[in-house]
Amino acid sequence: MTVQVLSADPEVKQGPDKLLSSRHLVVTRLVIPKGEAIQRHRSLMTVTVVSIKGQVEFHTDDDVTTLVPGKAVVMQPGEFHWLEAPAEDGEVMVVHGVLAQ
Template sequence: MKILNSNPEVTQGPDQMFKTTNLKITHLVLPKGKVIKRHRSLMTVTVVSIKGSIVFHTDDAKTVLTPGKAVVMTPGEFHWLEAPDQDGEVIVVHGVLAPQEEE
């Protein structure tokens, strides 16, 4: 088991908590008015809101992430984030998932 802690001194931007070839866990702090530009990952991405409010965009949808709400994206899916009304914090997990069996 590995215990991870975010850096409480990070007030803006990414705080990388863990990184291997197939897994990356990042605490992302986005102050009010800031935007993370459109980008994509070659891994599956899970974004879990832990504080405040962040607007999460894909090319097809827009979702307001508040604590306890999460999104999961497939590899290659373009996305971007913004904090238009208040500061927000999320945990971002980039991972290579094991193949799933077809039902």
């Protein structure tokens, strides 16, 4: 088994910092400055969003979850969602993956 170490780009101060991209797995650090938002979208893969810094609001069409470090959400493929950082800068790690059946 080979271990792959992924490192964030410290130059990325806003938006996506793609750490890994393959057909079945995408890992992205997402930086959202205070007052900014990531527009409504959806993924064809299962999405896991893990807060790593600050406070980020994770929205679906039916709910809002405030993410702080140590809190995460997992959503099924095809669900619309968006993120915003209304109170402070935030960072999340986003994992899009095709889960084994």
